[in-house]
Amino acid sequence: MFDLSFGLLPPAIVDLIIDATQQTLYMVAVSGVLGTLAGLPLGVFLATSRKGELFAAPLANHVLGLVVNAARSTPFIILVVAIIPFTRLVAGTSIGTNAAIVPLTVAAAPFIARLIEAAIREVDQGLVEAARAMGASPLQIVAKVLLPEALPAITLALTLAAVSLLGYSAMVGAVGGGGLGDLGIRFGYQRFMPEVMAAVVIVLILLVQGVQTLGDLIARRLDKRSRS
Amino acid sequence: MNAPLILSADQVQTPSPAPLAPAQAAARPIIRFEKVAKIFAARGSNAQVAALSDITLDVPEGAILGVIGRSGAGKSTLIRLVNGLERATSGRVTVDGVDISALDEKALRAERRSIGMIFQHFNLLARRTAFDNVALPLEIAGVPRREIKARVEPLLELVGLSDKRDRYPAELSGGQKQRVGIARALATRPRVLLSDEATSALDPETTNQILALLRKVNSELNLTVLLITHEMAVIKAVADRVAVIDGGRIVEEGATYDVFAAPQHATTRSFLSALTGQSLPPELADRLKPEPAEGRDAVLRIVFTGTHASDPVLSRVSRLLSVDVNIIQAQVDEIAGAPFGVIIVSVPGDAATVSAVVGAVERLHLSAEVLGYV
Numbered sequence: 001m002f003d004l005s006f007g008l009l010p011p012a013i014v015d016l017i018i019d020a021t022q023q024t025l026y027m028v029a030v031s032g033v034l035g036t037l038a039g040l041p042l043g044v045f046l047a048t049s050r051k052g053e054l055f056a057a058p059l060a061n062h063v064l065g066l067v068v069n070a071a072r073s074t075p076f077i078i079l080v081v082a083i084i085p086f087t088r089l090v091a092g093t094s095i096g097t098n099a100a101i102v103p104l105t106v107a108a109a110p111f112i113a114r115l116i117e118a119a120i121r122e123v124d125q126g127l128v129e130a131a132r133a134m135g136a137s138p139l140q141i142v143a144k145v146l147l148p149e150a151l152p153a154i155t156l157a158l159t160l161a162a163v164s165l166l167g168y169s170a171m172v173g174a175v176g177g178g179g180l181g182d183l184g185i186r187f188g189y190q191r192f193m194p195e196v197m198a199a200v201v202i203v204l205i206l207l208v209q210g211v212q213t214l215g216d217l218i219a220r221r222l223d224k225r226s227r228s
Numbered sequence: 229m230n231a232p233l234i235l236s237a238d239q240v241q242t243p244s245p246a247p248l249a250p251a252q253a254a255a256r257p258i259i260r261f262e263k264v265a266k267i268f269a270a271r272g273s274n275a276q277v278a279a280l281s282d283i284t285l286d287v288p289e290g291a292i293l294g295v296i297g298r299s300g301a302g303k304s305t306l307i308r309l310v311n312g313l314e315r316a317t318s319g320r321v322t323v324d325g326v327d328i329s330a331l332d333e334k335a336l337r338a339e340r341r342s343i344g345m346i347f348q349h350f351n352l353l354a355r356r357t358a359f360d361n362v363a364l365p366l367e368i369a370g371v372p373r374r375e376i377k378a379r380v381e382p383l384l385e386l387v388g389l390s391d392k393r394d395r396y397p398a399e400l401s402g403g404q405k406q407r408v409g410i411a412r413a414l415a416t417r418p419r420v421l422l423s424d425e426a427t428s429a430l431d432p433e434t435t436n437q438i439l440a441l442l443r444k445v446n447s448e449l450n451l452t453v454l455l456i457t458h459e460m461a462v463i464k465a466v467a468d469r470v471a472v473i474d475g476g477r478i479v480e481e482g483a484t485y486d487v488f489a490a491p492q493h494a495t496t497r498s499f500l501s502a503l504t505g506q507s508l509p510p511e512l513a514d515r516l517k518p519e520p521a522e523g524r525d526a527v528l529r530i531v532f533t534g535t536h537a538s539d540p541v542l543s544r545v546s547r548l549l550s551v552d553v554n555i556i557q558a559q560v561d562e563i564a565g566a567p568f569g570v571i572i573v574s575v576p577g578d579a580a581t582v583s584a585v586v587g588a589v590e591r592l593h594l595s596a597e598v599l600g601y602v
Contacts, residue, residue, distance in 0.1 A: 130351035134365040135340035
């Protein structure tokens, strides 16, 4: 097999890095998708439920906002440990890559909800008024106006969330989650192998660049505001 | 045998409005405000702000009625009562007999499909092409895809944008965006079009094009238009009738021509003075004194209206009275298709001459007003 490290690392270490990269991508992808599935409706609700808005429910909006803030203000490493009973309930175990997806999703959902809320609030209220004047129902306004118009901003928000999840995933080594961060700590730090640490950092940088570039590209394709 | 029975049943059901003559039938009000008030709670306190008070106004079917007022006068609130974007605090707003203020949300949504609306900032969806923007109200109404295509294309043609159907709003000029807005507002075949400062973000030439388009849809589709504006030029260009709103109240209402010819309220006069030919040149206005004095000339405004607008009035007056008439400013215009002129003249300022000139002008069925003395 082609040596990805150009001979700088022993083949066994290269295999470890490849495995760890796959674990990281798996955790980020699954928790990103699950976090979006939970965060999107939450974000839409947060953006449309204040007083006088489409689904006006000021109390529910306030309570949900508090819950989201609480989840977001808990440091991720604390969250991982604090919700171990919940993780065990959901994943059947509190150790391993699959178990790590639970705290990652729990951390991602409120973060994504806030990002989506911000993206939707950026949509011109005049469009909502125009849709109401056409006889659109609140659900139609969400489906045909708010989400489509916010799509470029939502794409950038999800890109940001994916990058943050890449960072968070480095911490799930604490519960045996594996992945690049775990590899870097165990080999690069605890076994004094700086070349492994460097390789992990380089792979993470490449992943972040790749995700960000792809997100920017998609968002630009979706954005029709600045075409000439 | 059936037909006469049905006819008589109709007559029994609607006894009060006698069968209308065609001329009266055309003036049937389609939008009615009956003693409407709208009160907002002021932000951050218990105080209340009356945005509208005691509004009673009829918009005749097929007419273009313009509501003019300064910002904050309540005109935005007024127009939003018609499609229920705002709810009246008291009074009734009816559209074609349907009491808008009494509808629940679901019934209101259905009713809104017969009321189109266009906006100052167009409010087009940036991620939809011109075609898809016009299609949006039809999608919302659940019209099948194939029928949408058949409805949207003639509308784009009507507003002159067939070649721009696949363009996004960012690729269109302001006037083109408003054309899309108009096509979109017409998509559900409304009986009424609400225009919320639709030309205020446009340059004068584009404004005229959009107003001409409004005139066209008004006459071709027999669409009633209620528009709000802060520009008398817009009223002059398209409105059959005008209502002047100030401080949440309608202070003057009537046929545009009559209001232009004889404005009753100070607010109306102030709006009219913004039009050229309606106000004195500033240099003259500065020197104007309210009282006559030895050696001063009187400044008169003579308004030419209707069939007398093209009469050679000044030369007649001059000849009849042997008075020198000095023309300071003259403007002949057309309002609602009828000629309309304003001439500002000065004549010798002695009381006898002034009253003779005013009398002579009035005998010619025109109005003359002494503005002051210089």
